Amino acid sequence: DAGITQSPRHKVTETGTPVTLRCHQTENHRYMYWYRQDPGHGLRLIHYSYGVKDTDKGEVSDGYSVSRSKTEDFLLTLESATSSQTSVYFCAISESDGVSGANVLTFGAGSRLTVL
Amino acid sequence: AQTVTQSQPEMSVQEAETVTLSCTYDTSESDYYLFWYKQPPSRQMILVIRQEAYKQQNATENRFSVNFQKAAKSFSLKISDSQLGDAAMYFCAYRSGGGSQGNLIFGKGTKLSVKP
Numbered sequence: 001d002a003g004i005t006q007s008p009r010h011k012v013t014e015t016g017t018p019v020t021l022r023c024h025q026t027e028n029h030r031y032m033y034w035y036r037q038d039p040g041h042g043l044r045l046i047h048y049s050y051g052v053k054d055t056d057k058g059e060v061s062d063g064y065s066v067s068r069s070k071t072e073d074f075l076l077t078l079e080s081a082t083s084s085q086t087s088v089y090f091c092a093i094s095e096s097d098g099v100s101g102a103n104v105l106t107f108g109a110g111s112r113l114t115v116l
Numbered sequence: 117a118q119t120v121t122q123s124q125p126e127m128s129v130q131e132a133e134t135v136t137l138s139c140t141y142d143t144s145e146s147d148y149y150l151f152w153y154k155q156p157p158s159r160q161m162i163l164v165i166r167q168e169a170y171k172q173q174n175a176t177e178n179r180f181s182v183n184f185q186k187a188a189k190s191f192s193l194k195i196s197d198s199q200l201g202d203a204a205m206y207f208c209a210y211r212s213g214g215g216s217q218g219n220l221i222f223g224k225g226t227k228l229s230v231k232p
Contacts (some may be wrong), residue, residue, distance in 0.1 A: 033219075042120075042207055042222035044159075058219065090161060104151070105220055107161035 003027050004108035006091050012114045018077040021111050023091030031094035032074040033105065034058075034066065036087040043090065049074055081115045088112050118143045119228035120210050129198045130231050136183075137193045137226050139208030147213030150184070150191045153221070155205040164206070167191065169213070195228075203230040 001024030013019055023032060031050055035043040039096075045058030047066040055066050063085060065077045078085055091108040119142045129135035141150070152164040167175045167184050173183050179199075183192045195202055208223040 035220075040224055042224045043127065043209075043220070044222070045219055088159065092161075103161055104166060105161075106163070110159045110161075 004091060004093060005107065006089075006108040007112045008111060009109065010112050012116065013081055014116050015082055016080050017079050019113065019115075021076040021091075021113070023074040023076070023108060025072055025093050027093075027095075028071055029093040029095055030071075031103075032068065033092040033094070034064075034074070034076045035090045035092060035107075036060065037090060037110070038087050046076065046089075067104055078113075081113075086113060086115045087109075103115050118145070118148075118210050118212070118221050120208055120221050120223040122206075122226050124226045125224070126229070127229045128229045128231060129202075131198055131200060133198055134194060134196045135198055135204050135228065137195075137208075137228065139223055141189050141191065141208075141210050143189070143210065143212075145212055149211045149213065150172070150182075151209040151211070152180070152182070152193045153207045153209060153222075154202075155207065155225075156187075156201075156203070158214070159229055161207075165193070169206045198230050200230050200232060203228055 001038045005024045007022045033048040034046040037043045044060045046064050049055045049068040062067045092105040094103045121140045148169045150167045154162045154164050160180050165177045165180050174184050179196045181194045205225045207225045209220040211220050
């Protein structure tokens with residue numbers, strides 16, 4: 001169990017308000033990721049982190065920022081939420097599969113965000 | 117850029133029967149990994165099976181197996197003895213062998229229904 005906790009699990013907010021989603025992991029994994037899932041698009045990478053204060057952009061990073069001040073926490077911030085950011089957001093960590101040593105992604109339970 | 121295509125938005129199978137979900141991908145890389153993830157109604161993303169491109173042998177995990185055709189860039193998932201609990205969205209995903217450990221590129225998914 002990778003011990004990934006996302007919060008909040010559900011949030012409804014209004015256009016223009018700031019929103020922060022939190023991903024917390026308990027096993028000291030170096031790599032953490034934020035994806036969004038939308039119907040007809042599968043999952044798309046927003047941002048990822050490869051260590052404390054080390055982050056990089058993914059495929060759909062516009063309108064999002066991230067921070068990682070501690071190994072265990074990876075925050076995703078929408079500075080001014082828009083209706084197009086209504087989505088389900090997944091946090092993930094990269095860990096060895098325990099068999100071949102290949103790294104696989106393990107996901108959190110997701111956070112559903114609705115922007116009205 | 118790499119792409120992943122799942123051409124079957126929906127599939128249906130009778131309980132205890134076998135079903136195959138299709139996935140094709142496009143890449144110019146020789147070192148990569150392929151994955152199938154399952155997403156039941158609970159929304160949790162669950163790793164079903166993974167395949168390293170350098171391995172010729174098809175991966176198998178209990179009732180789940182893949183048909184990996186590297187030259188054709190095809191990676192289909194076969195589910196044998198289908199069970200009601202197999203009903204879910206299934207996502208095919210690609211990851212480069214180098215670079216970040218977890219920048220997965222996902223297909224749009226196939227919704228599998230299992231009829232009793």
